[in-house]
Amino acid sequence: MNPLLLAVETAGPAEAEVAANLSPLILVAVLMALVVIYLASRIAGEIAVRLSFPPVLGELLGGVMVGASVLGLLVFREGQVTGEELQTLAHSSTLMQFLQATAGLSEGSLTEVFSAQSEIIDILSEIGVIILLFEIGLESDLSELLRVGPQAAAVAVIGVAVPFLAGTLGLLYFFQVPVIPAVFAGAALTATSIGITARVLAELQKLTSPEGQVIIGAAVLDDVLGIIILAVVAGLAKNGEVNLTDIGIIIVSAIVFLVGSIVLGRLLSSYFVALLNSLKTRGNPLLPALVLAFVLAYVGQIIHLEAILGAFAAGLILAETDKRQELEEQIKPISDLLVPIFFVCVGAKTNLAVLNPAIPANREGLVIALFLIGVAILGKLAAGLGAFGKPGINRYAIGVGMIPRGEVGLVFAGVGAASGVLSDALDVSIIVMVIATTFVAPLWLRGVLVRAEAESKEEEIPSLRDLQADVAEQDRENSRANSDGIPADMAEVDQVGIPEG
Incomplete structure (x- = not known):
């Protein structure tokens, strides 16, 4: 209230x-x-x-x-x-x-x-990202997500492990940062903002492409892994030890929730559609669908996951029904109303003052930030290598798509600042890393995907030109044969040579 x-x-x-x-x-x-x-x-x-x-x-x-x-x-x-x-x-x-x-x-x-x-604006912003993930779920292909599941899992694990280890060890040995703050900063490098990447993919109509599905699947798993890591480092920061029971509960909750909601949703989707077909009032099927999305978002939140995961799962479930296209059209105005609030608020919360080297407290943080930015980018690019067994898939685009930290990175920075374990310099460096990856990744991803599409079209053009050249050459041979009064099919025989006499 x-x-x-x-x-x-x-x-x-x-x-x-x-x-x-x-x-x-x-x-x-x-x-x-x-x-x-x-x-x-x-x-x-x-x-x-x-x-x-x-x-x-x-x-x-x-x-x-x-x-x-x-x-x-x-x-x-x-x-x-x-x-x-x-x-x-x-x-x-x-x-x-x-x-x-x-x-x-x-x-x-x-x-x-x-x-x-x-x-109130913060709450509207959170509702906006819930609507965004519900829309992304509707536009995703569950069967394709399951097909790319092993690749998405590999991308997520690499994208978490490499930045975490490289960041933590680098801070320990190069910058002599104490263990717990170094672990916390390394954990902040593991995050991926599914909202930012998904928006770029949707705008380019690449959401259902193999690259798009791997990125979305990996980002969802990355979010779950990030929550687990956050729970670990928050426990370290608070008590100096890790509560394995709490971590186990989070892991089991994540698996049961994601798998269970999708399996149960697919089993009950036909009954849900029958209910929708029986309704006669305005707002059908959008409002009942949003009820489902909000209920799953609520469940996701209270079991210490993220509300956005519940909304995404609801979208995936409804995408398997014949109401998918109708829901996609009806959700667009709601998305246009609420989603911009989320992105504008992410930008508004960005503190550019931490980039000012004239402030003495920022200088050390900016030096550490350069290291963290390098690890944040290279670690996620390495994650793209996890997309194995898919010939022709753009691993580079997958890696770039995993780079933005966005609001997820800000959550890590906020928890770290509240815990008191981060020095001013390290706090500044994490925020700068989040700013850099959030603003660079959308432009970078768009460039990679647009360039890949252009190169694909260029590869098709030479084959067309070769075909046109062959046709033109054949026409010239026919013209020469006809001018000599020889049938075109006999001209080839004459070129080989026919014995005289």
Whole structure:
């Protein structure tokens, strides 16, 4: 429940009146934040498209522009902050200043409105990525995902193991970082943002390609492995030891949930479709499908996995039914409404101040960041080699598709900062690594896939030209034979030679 509405019910008459009066101000604050988000996503997305860049890159950069690093229109409260810190954040928001000047927002109400607005936009952002993964599941081919399962598993394992080991050992021996912080930073290198990569694949209509299916399958497994690793390093940071029981529960939960939901969903899908066919009201079949997606998202979240995995599983299940095409069309407007919120918010939370070498605390972090960026990129490129047994598959594209860390990397950075085990320099280096991989990967992946498609077409052109040349040569021979009064088929015999006499 909204804490302000709870205050209305539990506080005294005076406090309840103040909280109730804030509700309209929270509403207009959220509405203005959405105006900023949609303008940023559309303007920056249009510019990106016209420059032949992926639209998602435009949305991320649009988020940076309206975030705290540039215009300060969209500022977020992250983690536990004190009253003074919250007030400072609220005053740093240009949007809050605008509301204070135009909507009669008092100084005393500023922090409450800012806090509520930040929380609501964050929730809408999370719903946006849930919708995105549900849509990706609908557009995926479960049979193809199962076929590329071994390759996806190999890509995921390599993409987790190589960056983790290289990053941890490099920090230990080259930078003399203590063991637990080094392990934590190495764990942050294992993440993959399925949302960012999937958006690029969908825009290029490569989601159902062999490369796309391997990337999606590997990213899902990577997400599960990342959660397990996060649980391990969080335990190390908190207690200095690993609780094997908790890790075992997470692993078993992940297997049972992903496999069980898909198997059970396929068994019950015919009954679900029959139910959909019997409904006569508006919103069918989209609303019942979203109910299924949200229920599985809820289950995924409460068993310490991710809500997005549940939504993806729901999409895969419904993609096997004859409602797939109808659902794909109906989900698009919902996706267009909510998904940009997620990407703009990821960009808005990017703190460009950590890139400033003039700040002494950043210098050591930037040096370590260069090392982490190299490991983050090379480790995921190596993961592409795991796509074995698939002749002609673009392993390079698979590796590039696994590079972006995005919101998953920010989760690792946030947990590390909250635990207190990371030094300022190491915290800065992880954030810089996340920024670099998040913004470079979409453009890189698009370039790789577009170039591969162009090369494929060029390979077809020579064979066509050879055929045209053969036809033209045959026409010339026929013309010469006809001009000499010799039938075309006899001309070849004459060239071999016929004995005279």
